[in-house]
Amino acid sequence: xxxxxxxxxxxxxxxxxxxxxxxxxxxxxxxxxxxxxxxxxxxxxxxxxxxxxxxxxxxxxxxxxxxxxxxxxxxxxxxxxxxxxxxxxxxxxxxxxxxxxxxxxxxxxxxxxxxxxxxxxxxxxxxxxxxxxxxxxxxxxxxxxxxxxxxxxxxxxxxxxxxxxxxxxxxxxxxxxxxxxxxxxxxxxxxxxxxxxxxxxxxxxxxxxxxxxxxxxxxxxxxxxxxxxxxxxxxxxxxxxxxxxxxxxxxxxxxxxxxxxxxxxxxxxxxxxxxxxxxxxxxxxxxxxxxxxxxxxxxxxxxxxxxxxxxxxxxxxxxxxxxxxxxxxxxxxxxxxxxxxxxxxxxxxxxxxxxxxxxxxxxxxxxxxxxxxxxxxxxxxxxxxxxxxxxxxxxxxxxxxxxxxxxxxxxxxxxxxxxxxxxxxxxxxxxxxxxxxxxxxxxxxxxxxxxxxxxxxxxxxxxxxxxxxxxxxxxxxxxxxxxxxxxxxxxxxxxxxxxxxxxxxxxxxxxxxxxxxxxxxxxxxxxxxxxxxxxxxxxxxxxxxx
Amino acid sequence: xxxxxxxxxxxxxxxxxxxxxxxxxxxxxxxxxxxxxxxxxxxxxxxxxxxxxxxxxxxxxxxxxxxxxxxxxxxxxxxxxxxxxxxxxxxxxxxxxxxxxxxxxxxxxxxxxxxxxxxxxxxxxxxxxxxxxxxxxxxxxxxxxxxxxxxxxxxxxxxxxxxxxxxxxxxxxxxxxxxxxxxxxxxxxxxxxxxxxxxx
Numbered sequence: 001x002x003x004x005x006x007x008x009x010x011x012x013x014x015x016x017x018x019x020x021x022x023x024x025x026x027x028x029x030x031x032x033x034x035x036x037x038x039x040x041x042x043x044x045x046x047x048x049x050x051x052x053x054x055x056x057x058x059x060x061x062x063x064x065x066x067x068x069x070x071x072x073x074x075x076x077x078x079x080x081x082x083x084x085x086x087x088x089x090x091x092x093x094x095x096x097x098x099x100x101x102x103x104x105x106x107x108x109x110x111x112x113x114x115x116x117x118x119x120x121x122x123x124x125x126x127x128x129x130x131x132x133x134x135x136x137x138x139x140x141x142x143x144x145x146x147x148x149x150x151x152x153x154x155x156x157x158x159x160x161x162x163x164x165x166x167x168x169x170x171x172x173x174x175x176x177x178x179x180x181x182x183x184x185x186x187x188x189x190x191x192x193x194x195x196x197x198x199x200x201x202x203x204x205x206x207x208x209x210x211x212x213x214x215x216x217x218x219x220x221x222x223x224x225x226x227x228x229x230x231x232x233x234x235x236x237x238x239x240x241x242x243x244x245x246x247x248x249x250x251x252x253x254x255x256x257x258x259x260x261x262x263x264x265x266x267x268x269x270x271x272x273x274x275x276x277x278x279x280x281x282x283x284x285x286x287x288x289x290x291x292x293x294x295x296x297x298x299x300x301x302x303x304x305x306x307x308x309x310x311x312x313x314x315x316x317x318x319x320x321x322x323x324x325x326x327x328x329x330x331x332x333x334x335x336x337x338x339x340x341x342x343x344x345x346x347x348x349x350x351x352x353x354x355x356x357x358x359x360x361x362x363x364x365x366x367x368x369x370x371x372x373x374x375x376x377x378x379x380x381x382x383x384x385x386x387x388x389x390x391x392x393x394x395x396x397x398x399x400x401x402x403x404x405x406x407x408x409x410x411x412x413x414x415x416x417x418x419x420x421x422x423x424x425x426x427x428x429x430x431x432x433x434x435x436x437x438x439x440x441x442x443x444x445x446x447x448x449x450x451x452x453x454x455x456x457x458x459x460x461x462x463x464x465x466x467x468x469x470x471x472x473x474x475x476x477x478x479x480x481x482x483x484x485x486x487x488x489x490x491x492x493x494x495x496x497x498x499x500x501x502x503x504x505x506x507x508x509x510x511x512x513x514x515x516x517x518x519x520x521x522x523x524x525x526x527x528x529x530x531x532x533x534x535x536x537x538x539x540x541x542x543x544x545x546x
Numbered sequence: 547x548x549x550x551x552x553x554x555x556x557x558x559x560x561x562x563x564x565x566x567x568x569x570x571x572x573x574x575x576x577x578x579x580x581x582x583x584x585x586x587x588x589x590x591x592x593x594x595x596x597x598x599x600x601x602x603x604x605x606x607x608x609x610x611x612x613x614x615x616x617x618x619x620x621x622x623x624x625x626x627x628x629x630x631x632x633x634x635x636x637x638x639x640x641x642x643x644x645x646x647x648x649x650x651x652x653x654x655x656x657x658x659x660x661x662x663x664x665x666x667x668x669x670x671x672x673x674x675x676x677x678x679x680x681x682x683x684x685x686x687x688x689x690x691x692x693x694x695x696x697x698x699x700x701x702x703x704x705x706x707x708x709x710x711x712x713x714x715x716x717x718x719x720x721x722x723x724x725x726x727x728x729x730x731x732x733x734x735x736x737x738x739x740x741x742x743x744x745x746x
Binding site for chain 2: 338385389393
């Protein structure tokens, strides 16, 4: 009965029930007749749209290049094995500071990278939606923060976010749906450091259950969160939006790699060419929603160029693939007498957003947050080897002190820069598709933010008695940009509703529409935008404006 | 350094609620991989063995890890993470050329095989690759520093610390599903976690 990881599972009128070993959910199937929406990608952008649009009565086919997992039986407690959750198709990275891809910025599963995300669920600072007007850098979003605030609330409820009773920063927000998790030792170090430096900290609002919900148990603090949750406490898109989408009549196609969006003589999208079960197929659709994240989304648009749109679909602005933003993920680490054993519990149980909300005392633009850390052995060994140049005996000895290591890591706002971009390389992949080339270099602004943040985090560690502190300067996380939303067709790819300016039945809804990335993890914001887009589509449909 | 966890073995938990079936299957398969079955060739295998022994030594009081076998299989199966810098070819080709280049470097510097170099000479050669200071012409088409930073270090380190012996040596809890942990506070541990013994 054990299925192979490589099997297509969504077929024959059923899809896996991700919450039950060997379980199935009924699934409606549409064949390749035209559907209202075909959605490319089922992560934080695509999955909420599949659920919300199906619930509104639209016919929906949602495709993902990756497999449909049942975590209870498919997931091992093992970093190496679980790299099966990452996007491992060929990609070229270049620029002055080529970025490491895979673990913290990609996903190839139904549910996308939310299947292995760290679950940190923060709202943008309101001012960060208008950073150009209010703070003098970056770009304004065409969406008002108060509207986003309502959608944040919706997503927090769907994901049963556990969080603090009161949140120290920003406008007053309602109670989180579930109580906060207890702090582990690593989080306690963040809290004590923040208090010593006189700034606020909070229990991290986090998308893992602190109470039983439905078929899922509360978090058991196993600590393998970023390699996939094998107990389903993690509120990934796979266990939340996807079952909801299936129940509402959406069809999910696993292991379906979309290679090209087809357009008709009138320039409108007519469907997608996709590779599944060893052959290329065509799904007709009245509208196409691209939700492949900041690399695969522009790759697909660029690969869908036509004689009329020779620079790529929806790219009259020339901005498809441009303004790729990473988030800074630098850290400070140290050694303490206490046994910390940071492998226990979700890795980031405490957070400070102090430097997202405070603008004084900075020699750079943008904000950042920082969180406690819990690296697993392979990640920690790579951190020490890459960040400190340790190998051989030195590395082995340092690894054996891991239970006394403690660290803090930032999520920092990189600024949009048109030179950082995704293009198509000449080399092709296993589907015969041109692979993406990801070009990235830091600017002086990012370097200044890194300096400030790593110094501050190191001071926090020292204030708690940590010794032998050091700064990890190399890491990045999360992606954004490459199909930005905006106010007009010359300076953006989509409008506030995530609708293409050029192709009215083409929508883009994932982290690639971010004009700026802020200093918080993006998953909550992506899901909030997806819910807003669903509402806008329903409203426009009622008005006959689709 | 005194081994703080000499009496702890993650594998003792294999048949407890800390390991689910999938984890047992994955770890059993990993530990059963053998160098000879990878098919990487005897000469390159000898170079790889010496390289791994210098980068990732075995823990003193735990069973040796089959790191060379894990990496040899990864190389032959071309199991990369997908992304790579523009200067490097895909994983398998990169490693095969890199191992040949390390061997050529040993011949250029010392007129003998890398596998036969003593620890001091082997490490000096590796520090040269790390710094991009090399003599063999193989490195012209395979930038030594990129090979080191994007392949040698992450690949060897990832394979080594994927082995339960290394988890035991560092006092890591190891696989934890469905049973996780109860005691999360500073200086607290569950009965199924490693007990630390002082270095004194």
